[in-house]
Amino acid sequence: MPLQINYTDNAGVNHPSSYWKLEDIMQIDRVNCKAVFQLKGYHTKAMMEAGKQSIGSVNLFINNDEITVPSRVDGVVTYNKVNKTDFTDYLSTTSLNPEGENPYKKAYEYAKAKIALFANAIDVDV
DSSP: OOEEEEEEOTTOOEEEEEEEEEEEEEEEETTTTEEEEEEEEESSHHHHHTTOOOSEEEEEEEESSOEEEEEEETTEEEEEEEOTTHHHHHHSHHHHOSTTOOHHHHHHHHHHHHOGGGTTOEEOOO
16 A cells, blocks of 8 residues: 655656555564554556555654654654654554454554645545
């Protein structure tokens, strides 16, 4: 379930229908309620499916600490507030129990709900 957004990179190149795909689950630590996922963006769906060079990446930090964490996109750092219940809301065993729920789907939901870059993203079936 990649996300499609209008994205302009640091060089000023516009990618009007860029596709962003969850590429890596870097950490899921249920004991300390922390997770890190990485989304990578591609100019087109065809480039994404072919595994071509990405146009950018965003790390998603999900935990239960009330902190402000950086999101880095092409070297530009923005900050998003992590609420005390984000890990519980998105990745706890209870939140993953309903049929069809999984860490990948929850990471996309988190990106759309918490990261401004993805606020208006369109879910794309692959």
